[in-house]
Amino acid sequence: MTPSSKQKHILCILKPSPLFDPHHAMLTDEGYFVYHQENTSKALGQIYYEPPDMILLSAESTDWKSIISKLKDDPVYCHLPLILILSRTLEIPLASVSDFKPDDFFFIEDHPQELLLRIRIRETQTSRTLDTNPLTRLPGNHSIMAAIQNHIDEQKEFA
Secondary structure (H helix, E strand, O other): OOOOOOOOEEEEEOOOOOOOHHHHHHHHHOOOEEEEEOOHHHHHHHHHHOOOOEEEEEOOOOOHHHHHHHHHOOOOOOOOOEEEEEOOOOOOOHHHHHHHOOOEEEEOOOOHHHHHHHHHHHHHHHHHHHHEOOOOOOEOHHHHHHHHHHHHHOOOOOO
16 A cells, blocks of 8 residues: 555554554554554664654564664654553563653553554644744744634635
8 A cells, every 4th residue: 555645654663463453454444554664773764764653663672662762862853753562461560661751652452442542642742742832832833824824714804
């Protein structure tokens, strides 16, 4: 399947798993372009070459902690939402997950709708953050242009 320019791209860094198949199918049905990379080095290369809109990273991937650090410590890529996929069978203390700086986490055994909700919340938060002026914290250019276009479309007078 070839992605359209309007689709949100989600890079999944994980080994093929039947547990993830329902999540993949649901995200595709919801209009996301979901692609996978099992090799973490190649995944980083893909991210640097053509950044996705969202990253789902399995804690079962090799070097997953290093990938999160590289992305979240990089001022160019730190805005990319990253959801860490955990398994209830992994022995990672849940309280320690915040030490690794993911934007969110999800248990692969949970219902696909929960993952969809977490993705949509991350998209909204990222959109707000990227549109905020860093100096004034006021709405940025995108919000201003959208408001102007809305007035034009509705043929309202404005100044």
